[in-house]
Amino acid sequence: MADMQQVPESITEIVPNFHVLSLPMVTRFRGITEREVMLFEGPDGWAEFSPFTEYEAVESSRWLGAALEFAGLLPGVARPGATKAGPSGSAAQSGAAQSVAVNATLPACATSEVEPIMAHYGPVGTVKAKVAEYGIDSLPADLERLREFRRLFPTTTLRLDANAGYTLTEALVACAEFAAFDLQYFEQPVTAVEEMAKLREQLADQGLPVVLAADESIRKADDPLRVAELGAAEVVIVKVQPLGGIAAARAVLEACGLPAVVSSALESSVGLAAGAQLAATLPRTPRSRELLGEHPACGLGTGRLLAQDVVGPELSLNPVDGQIPVTRIVPDPQRLERLAVDPGRFDWWSTRLQETWSALRASLLSSGS
Numbered sequence: 001m002a003d004m005q006q007v008p009e010s011i012t013e014i015v016p017n018f019h020v021l022s023l024p025m026v027t028r029f030r031g032i033t034e035r036e037v038m039l040f041e042g043p044d045g046w047a048e049f050s051p052f053t054e055y056e057a058v059e060s061s062r063w064l065g066a067a068l069e070f071a072g073l074l075p076g077v078a079r080p081g082a083t084k085a086g087p088s089g090s091a092a093q094s095g096a097a098q099s100v101a102v103n104a105t106l107p108a109c110a111t112s113e114v115e116p117i118m119a120h121y122g123p124v125g126t127v128k129a130k131v132a133e134y135g136i137d138s139l140p141a142d143l144e145r146l147r148e149f150r151r152l153f154p155t156t157t158l159r160l161d162a163n164a165g166y167t168l169t170e171a172l173v174a175c176a177e178f179a180a181f182d183l184q185y186f187e188q189p190v191t192a193v194e195e196m197a198k199l200r201e202q203l204a205d206q207g208l209p210v211v212l213a214a215d216e217s218i219r220k221a222d223d224p225l226r227v228a229e230l231g232a233a234e235v236v237i238v239k240v241q242p243l244g245g246i247a248a249a250r251a252v253l254e255a256c257g258l259p260a261v262v263s264s265a266l267e268s269s270v271g272l273a274a275g276a277q278l279a280a281t282l283p284r285t286p287r288s289r290e291l292l293g294e295h296p297a298c299g300l301g302t303g304r305l306l307a308q309d310v311v312g313p314e315l316s317l318n319p320v321d322g323q324i325p326v327t328r329i330v331p332d333p334q335r336l337e338r339l340a341v342d343p344g345r346f347d348w349w350s351t352r353l354q355e356t357w358s359a360l361r362a363s364l365l366s367s368g369s
């Protein structure tokens with residue numbers, strides 16, 4: 001499918017111009033206080049390439065594939081909507097939802113802070129509470145916070161996320177307590193997929209009604225398949241860029257058969273827009289409806305972690321009443337200038353773009369022949 005003619009050696013033939021921005025964050029997250037993102041425009045609109053800076057070329061190449069796809073620049077890929085006016089495959093054209101629900105996040109906070117933090121979000125249907133900040137030592141405080149949450153919001157859909165904070169033994173102890181809170185699911189209590197699978201077995205043995213979701217276990221394109229094969233979770237959390245784009249994510253989710261929740265990789269609104277498009281067009285299976293309801297909330301409300309975005313607050317994909325629109329984002333030219341990285345970082349990203357492209361190009365040529 002991809003022939004040599006369509007796949008030039010130099011990325012500048014495909015992406016002649018790009019911007020690299022440093023977006024300040026509200027608080028340190030994932031060890032960073034500034035989120036660096038590359039943005040470029042193609043026939044379908046603006047796209048974001050933003051692998052975390054420590055990622056090597058091969059891992060980053062899936063992120064680049066996703067960005068090129070979203071911009072309409074991926075060589076050798078027919079763009080079904082390209083002849084129509086407007087962006088290809090937009091949700092409006094396909095009849096999919098024009099907005100998607102997103103969950104609010106309740107951080108590890110004092111019990112007295114639960115009410116003000118939730119008030120700040122306004123009405124939301126789904127809340128994800130972070131637990132296990134200090135592993136099992138956090139359990140008493142986590143339980144107290146969840147009791148306060150349930151006192152205030154007895155019917156709001158509740159998810160938990162431990163970010164792999166427990167050992168297998170600790171996770172079982174925690175799940176025995178958490179089961180009382182009527183959870184939709186529990187994200188990544190333990191680290192390894194094998195441990196997730198064991199935990200699921202033990203939960204079933206003890207009759208504990210806790211549904212497990214895999215998040216950190218999914219870092220690359222075929223990980224959802226591995227989660228399904230091992231029976232490590234009943235729900236998979238997926239992100240567009242690490243899975244290689246919207247089409248690749250849809251394909252792997254179809255193959256894995258597990259209900260999916262789309263989440264962000266801490267993108268700007270340009271990157272979040274790709275997540276919203278995937279979320280709006282995911283197939284709803286009977287199992288997905290049973291576990292996640294008719295309109296599962298995505299984890300795409302992370303725009304509020306950025307102190308500055310590529311558009312002003314009124315145009316950003318920050319949730320309003322627990323929803324974000326399914327739309328394309330055009331960055332504000334003034335912000336592109338104001339938030340631009342210094343020349344040294346720009347050069348670093350230019351080099352990275354070409355190195356990443358070389359890795360992606362190699363895989364396009366080997367899979368396309």
Ligand SMILES: [Mg+2]
Nearest residue numbers: 161163187215
């Ligand atoms: Mg998570």
